[in-house]
Amino acid sequence: MSELDIVKDLARQTLIVPSTTSEPDSSLWYRGLRLVRNVEHICGLPELLMAGLQIDRFCLISATYFSDAGLARYLEENNRSVDSAFSNGNGNGLLEVSAELATKKLAGVIEKSKIEKISSIITESGSHLTQRTEAMILSDARNLDDIGAIGILNEYRRFVIGGKGVGGVLQNWKKKIDYGYWQMRLKEGFRFEQVRKLAEHRLAAAEYIINQLRVETKALDVEELSADSVLV
Structure with a gap:
């Protein structure tokens, strides 16, 4: 070896x-x-x-x-x-x-x-x-691993164990957005600009996942389908 x-x-x-x-x-x-x-x-x-x-x-x-x-x-x-x-x-x-x-x-x-x-x-x-x-x-490698789809999965795992599930993930995400947490991480958490830009891309992917979780949790897509049926 x-x-x-x-x-x-x-x-x-x-x-x-x-x-x-x-x-x-x-x-x-x-x-x-x-x-x-x-x-x-x-x-x-x-x-x-x-x-x-x-x-x-x-x-x-x-x-x-x-x-x-x-x-x-x-x-x-x-x-x-x-x-x-x-x-x-x-x-x-x-x-x-x-x-x-x-x-x-x-x-x-x-x-x-x-x-x-x-x-x-x-x-x-x-x-x-x-x-x-x-x-x-x-440092950049560790911070990058916290952002994106993997970060969402890790948060989901924690909140499921804590008995809060998807609702806890969504609430925690909103709190981070309200306090500018992610912007601070992007600004202060990376030493190399190319890694920072990649982190921004991963954050956008995470936002997409969060938005889809919100839609499915609140059944917004089903609600929209139901509303369309009424109009017909």
């Missing part, structure tokens, strides 16, 4: 957590795989290539795999489900815990200097002030 394959396997073991069913919950692991795909493609964006930025892809991808390790640990220790995970992956010192776990898991597996860099990438990805290229890429 290559070093990266070993890192990937250790991350998988860390991110798959117990669930309320007989099967373990792999949601964070699948998120990790999405994030890795995000960072790999962000590395190839013309914006970065034209800037001639030096990117340590091994350390970046390794950091990405472990960036939710702290969240996995928190869920296990507090007997919480992954359904509450995706809204708070950067908060409450979780990135620092992720870095600590990466350091512990990778000790003796790869060079110490690489481990230190991986740890720094994880922690700095939560800072708006970082100038470390790898940390900025990881």
Whole structure:
């Protein structure tokens, strides 16, 4: 196995957590795989290539795999489900815990200097002030994963577990719109303009899904059909 394959396997073991069913919950692991795909493609964006930025892809991808390790640990220790995970992956010192776990898991597996860099990438990805290229890429990749169809599915999952279902998703979306939450995320959550534009596209897709959920929840399409029948 290559070093990266070993890192990937250790991350998988860390991110798959117990669930309320007989099967373990792999949601964070699948998120990790999405994030890795995000960072790999962000590395190839013309914006970065034209800037001639030096990117340590091994350390970046390794950091990405472990960036939710702290969240996995928190869920296990507090007997919480992954359904509450995706809204708070950067908060409450979780990135620092992720870095600590990466350091512990990778000790003796790869060079110490690489481990230190991986740890720094994880922690700095939560800072708006970082100038470390790898940390900025990881930050954009994580923020991008929160926006769009996947973000809606994650919210739906949380609200279903909380007993609110689609109504809760729609209410929460309206609240975010009213407070300008998404505009703030688009403005402050991305370091690279091309990723920001992609996030805008994903947000538009999410709005389409929300609008369709609203139509079906309130049976507006059925109401329109009924009104047309009366007119006939």
